[in-house]
Amino acid sequence: MTFEWMKIPFALLTLFIVVNYGLLLTALMQKIAARVGGRYGIPIYQNYIDLLKNYALRSAITHGFMFYLGPVFRLTGGVGLLLFVPTIYGSAMFSNMSFAGDLILALYFIFFGSLGMALGAGESGHPYSAIGVSRGLSQVTMAELPLALAVFAIAVQYQTLSITEIVAAQQGGFLHWTLFTNPLAVIAAMLSFLGSMMRPPFDVVLAPQEIPIGPPTEYHSAYLALMQTNRVIFPIAKIVIFMNLFFGGASNWPVFFVKVFAIYMVSVLVGVVFPRFRVEQSIRWFMVWAVPIGIAAILIV
Amino acid sequence: MILVSMAAGFLLILMGLYGALTNRNILRMIVAFTIASTGVNLVLVSVGYLAGRTAPILDAAVPVADAAERIIDPVPQALVLTAIVIGLGITALMLAYAFKLYETKRTLDISKFTELKG
Amino acid sequence: MKDLTDRLGTLFSLGDITEKRDDLAFVSVAPDLLRAVITHLRDVEGFTHLVLLTAVDWIEGGQFQLTYLVHNRTRARDIGLRVFIDREEATMAGIHDLWPTAATYQRELKEMFGIDFPGSPRIDEEFILEGWTDIPPYRRDFDTKKYAEETYFHRPGRETFDPATHMKDKLYPGEAS
């Protein structure tokens, strides 16, 4: 795999598809959550409007250099993550920029956006931003652990760190998926997934009403719009990793849509049923439930 | 005879040591040490004594030629002499100390001189 | 309740005693006696809870009436101590050392009535009103309507009714008032 100029239009195409799918998907998920609560919910196109409105706001303020760059970091993290992971299995073009690095790159690039965001939020000087970041970082350390264990387990299982090869190893029927060949790792990873989706019970980072909404308290207008854009790309990019590692990947777009939807649903289903954990509670929860499963996963492969 | 004097010597040493280690009065300690060193001297002499021989003084009575057979071992005698002299020196020094100690604190109780410890 | 007021009467020289209910009585106390009485009530009679501290402006008599309402949790009864102080020199000794919450009441009274409690914490800070420059608004010589008219923009065209006549007119339009 190497770079070809043709990859750029395909990367943009991927981005376009994912943004649109993400906007609709997020709205759909909100609708589903609303239905659980007995509400009708937002229109399916509401996210487009919100995004457009925020991009169209006329005024903006800035707290400084890092504040300005924060959303850029954030969205770069999302877009980069999406592009560093092969989207469609078997398509040289939709493997995008995955020639730049393997699974490890993807796992560590997740932090890129968070770091920039945290810095930007920090420069806003708002204490709630800092509190939110503190909570988010605290929670993510423990939430990431089961994922790291699961990833290590399957990397050992397939003896490779290349995402493409991991997907390749799962082809030939759904029974070859990691989900069935290494269920413990998948369970551990999915528990970790819950923790990283900013949905209940792990949404104390944003905690609306309590610390307004945590890190982005000061963000607005186009900054917020960039972050909203990321908010639709980033979960999908993350889900793509999960899909590739655990659920056999996707060899075409329809399968991609279905699988992403299904995985996303997991966090939504959990989210609508459970109340919010405090940070130390969620850390303990991960330590007690997710980490042992992850350890078991790496011990038995 | 030798045994008696040696035993007496050791007895004196023990008495001296006992006295020196149990008496709190500095002067009594010095006296006790003098007794002990007398005992030491006695032991010294009795070790060198050989029954039936004469003092190791080479004069007309004891010609050089047969000195080895007739005199007792001269070395302990010499040692005793030296030891007595040295003992005297130390006793004098101790007495001088005792005097000075008494001057500073007007007491001769050894257990009162414990500014330095630990 | 009677037993309590009797007991109090033997210890302190009390003023009027009004028994409102079985579990509520009001006693008038001289300002310099208040502290003794209320401490006694708190420490001996078990009135551990300061329910409220409020004031009434008896402008006609030139007096402020302070009411200290204390509550006995175990016996479930209240006693109110009434203290009358001079309206012109409105100063009273605070009880914030007995109940820390009293400081807040005292702050409010300072702001709303202009009754001073020297030594009470933050007594001179603004409480509800920010930047108030007029006479304290709860004093009866403060004309709130006039103040509002002078201070705030009013929307013209507003009608006001006396609620009683208005309802009477509305419900029984035929009857002469």
Add this chain to the structure above:
Amino acid sequence: MEAFVKPGEKNRLKERPERPVKQELQPRVVKTPDGQEITVEPLKDYYCEAPPRVHPPAYAKIVEDLFNWARAESLWILGFGTGCGAIEMRPLMTPRFDAYRYGIQWRPTPRQANLFVISGYLSVKTLKRAIRSYEQMQNPKYVVGLGSCTINGGMYWDSYNTIKRLDRYLPVDLYITGCMPRPEALLAGFLELKKIIKAGKGEGANRYAENFDWYKANQKQVIHDWDMPDYSW
């Protein structure tokens, strides 16, 4: 809208004596680590002093119409309940009324909200906070006055401590009458607001910026201890 506000209308109210600036906002001398003494002027050093700007609409009408449509369909309300009306707002989130259907949602921070619902009477003390919050919202932004208290003082018309006409202090786009208006009335009001916005008439923020001095004078008229910069960015 002009029916509500006549900017420039002369103040005919009693002048109040000036109050000195609060202690904590007065300049103070601070010692730096290397021993110099510098003066910190809180109002100047901590706050941006720039006045608000008028932000013109997009140069192309069609674009502005699109934007206005989006703004109208995406009303983000600041979660700030000023009076008893706040209690009438909550049911809007419930299944019974479900305001989310109309693109309405609540934001906890003024930075991200563009609709400020003044839900009931405003005491002078709250007015100060409401102004601050309003100014921290981003242009374009809308104000809806809820209930008679915001219109003419309502039952507090003769109170020494509540304002009687909101539109003298903030550029109100819409009043919803009632004491209190029920949630249905609120929904109806919001739909009306959408029409206003779509018609390109929701320019309260620009109106506020244009008549900033007038608004500010009115505000300072009642808020005697003005302990903030003129515009809270």
Add this chain to the structure above:
Amino acid sequence: MSPILIIAIGLGTAFLLAFLDNRLRATAYAITLVALAVMSWIAADWLFALSSGSTGPVEIFTAGTKPPFAINLRMGLAEAALTLLITVTGLLAAVFLKEPMMRLGRRSMAVLLIATMSFAGIVLTRDVFNLFVFFELAVISTGGLVLLSDDARALSAGFKYLIVSQVISILLLIGIIFLYHAGGSLNIDDLAAASAAGNSTVLLKSGALAFFLLFIALVAELKPFPANGWALDIYESAHPAFSAIFSAAAGAASLYAVDKALLIGGPAWLPVATAIGLSTFVAANVLALSQTSDRRLLGYSSVAQIGLVFAVIGQKDLLGDQYLFIAGGILLAHAVAKAGLYWLSGTLPERALTSWAELKHHPVLLFAFASFVAMLVGLPPFPGFYAKWQLAHALAADGRYLVLGLILLGALIEAGYLFRWFGYALKREAPAQQVDLSLHKIGVVLIAVAAGWGLGYLWGDLSGLGNVLTALPLLFALSFLALDWLPAKVKNAIAIAGLVAWFLVSYPGYDPLRLIFGVIILIGGAVILLASFETHGRRIGFYPSAMLMYAGLAMLIVAEDSFGFFAAWEILTLGSYFLILRGKKSEPHALSYIVFSLGGAFAILAGFAVAAQGTQPFALQGLADVSATFAPYVFILLAAGFMTKTAAIGLHIWLPGAHAEAETDVSPMVSGILLKAGLYGFFILLMTMGKTQFYGVELTYVLLWIGALSALLGNLMAIFQEDAKRLLAYSSIGQMGYALFGLALMNHLGWLMALMFVINHYVYKSMLFLSVGGIAKRTGTKLMYRMGGLITLMPLSFIAVLVGIIAMSGVPPLSGFGGRWIFYNAIMSSDARLPMVIIFLSGPIAFLYLFRLIHTIFLGQLKDEHRRLKEAPFWIVLPQMLFVAFLIGFAIFPGLALRRVDAYLGSFFPSHGLAWEGLTITSEYGYWSPVSIMIVVAVIFVVLLAWLVFLNHRAQKVKQFNIVFAAERPYRPETTHFAWNFFAPYRKALGFLTEPLVTRFWGGITGTLHGTADLTRRFYTGDGQVYAFHFVGFVVIVYLLSMGVRP
């Protein structure tokens, strides 16, 4: 000239003085000095003659006849050396004692002469009774000289001394006479010959008892624990010049007397000597821990050192021809240092240890103090160092591990209190007192210093292992002592030039591994030194210390044999100790650093000694061939030693304070560079010894766990720090844990990762320490919550920290990610799964403290007092910018540094290497293309930034309080800056892991030691009679024990 003249001159002059008019004091004093000088000259003459081989040992027969009929003296090499020591000490003491002697007149001078003469006599004589006579003369003259003191308490001390001496002399005389009775001679050699020949009468029955009495009486003169209270009182209260004699001359003489006596007793008595010596060494050192008076502490130390030499005498059977070298090395180092310290104490009017703080105003005296302390502890380049090295090897070769262990333990305790004292001198508030700077006193001290260094050179030459003092780097470092009068900027330029030049000279000899370390140490060191251009004035003491550390490091990586390695290790430890001690509040931390480091160094010494099994010199490569019996022990000892330097968890408690309290430019040196010494050690260890089993446990597996735990706990503790430099220090513990983990993986990529950590950690930790240091310089605090919002004022520092934390947290696209990528590839081929769980956890935790660092310092609310701050000084920013450039370059082209190393590591681990093709680096499992990552990220970033600027270019710049604050407004920056206890919920959840158990453990150990010392002190009641009892009891116990163990 005949050696007997030494005695004759001493005696004769003393007599002569008696006839001199008491008013002619100056004359008398001159005569005394001349007499002592002549005595010294005779001894020196003999020493020269004997050591050059121009003459052999001679016997002098006093009465013209041979023994037993006359007394004979002997002048051999040892005697000559000791006599010289004694006479020179006497001479210097006489110089030092000028004022009291002139005041007290000729008698005091005569007594001094007698004392010197009698100590020399004790050394020279071969006759037991003559020995007794000299001892008694020594007692009498001591009794006299004690009174020279200004201290009124000396009187009672002298008397106590006399009491015990009386008991001793009784025992001695009885012993002598019965020995004579049994052996028929008073001559030591005759008696020894008789006993060696198995002559029944000598060592049987009464003979044995007789020897015991003689032996124990002589041993008593060594002041063995616990029968030594009297001697300590003398040490404490006598005039320091006399205490010097008492410690150096009397101690040496008594030791030699015992040594001679043991000729009679034969090897059977050596274990007794060992036991008494060792127990005295350890116990006296423990007791010294709780002393507060300088002279009493020195007394305990003297007792301990003499005990050590006595223990060495106990190893005489083992040491063979090295005996004199070892015993002499320790004894001379002790004598010179102790005399020097006593003399130094004579220049200070107050007795509290802390009152030595006055010395800090006198760099020369401070240097003297440091030299003496190093001499006593046995650090290079002093004789004790070589002696200890040889001793350890001899002991280990013979399997006397207990002796070795106790000696090292005692030495460690001794180092503890001596360095603590040195710390007082440098860091405590000096009391209002004047150092007595009389030329003759200072001169005497300086002569002792010179003697120490001279002996160091001599011993280095004699050791046959390579003279440390001839190593070029060390000489370069020491030359800064002479250059210390230059302005700091000039010295800095010289230092940088020296480092670079040495690198240029030496790098052709490095293999790729050493090259990486070499670049970091020398070039990296030079870059950090750029920051030192910031300082003004002369910065006395900084450059010798820093360059000493660099010299040690430079010598470490070129060391081929264990001795060179160890010497370099000690040098760098010492240099870094002085460097760390320079920090404002670093006194306790520097102390724990040196104690841990020396503990580690002793472990290394023991490890090498066990490994060498007597082979000298022992090439480092030889570690590969250590027999399976010893291998695990060697591995454990060396690993423990290296772990004290890398501050692995459990041995880490010195690090945070030491790094955090150091000066701005010192922190990066000790963190970025010094820690690498430990890693280098591990490289050597693992390269040679590889996997080693200990009772079935794979030791590298244990290291894996230790590394993982260090990573986790180091990181975890870092996130709870409020002090920025402390945070970085704890983070170093974690980072070193990672590197250790990588090494312990024992595969190709693990090592590559460790190397990558070596490079990366140097760069970003140096950068961060400099940055934080620069900020601390400007803000005047290191507490993060007192900073905030500095981004606009110090943008360059911010960029450095930003780049540093991106690199450190392993977020692409900077170089930290490369480390993580290699790490994952490395663990893929490892079987150890469980420790990885911990490593996985510690990665994200690092993110926490890094964010905290950048957030609380640069973001958030700017404080009032910081409003006018300027960017950190140019010279502090410059290296940071170099590091930033390097980090970015290294991120794009890691191959420049790693490719060769990768190939080199292939010679150890052929499999699992990396393939470097074009822009992509490929491992067996995955691939990584740094350039592509950089480009993709940069393109996306720039596009999005352009988009945002397009939308938002008119954004209003607002100020710090323009935030939404729940409709309120902030009042003060302090209360608006969320910084203190930043990770409070984390503390709730995982704070239990950071309970300071380790600190408590080590605190418990030192507490127990101090408690023991305090308890034992109570035996020293100060009552002379009790001391006599102690002695008698000691005699009885030793008798019972020694008779019990002997047939």
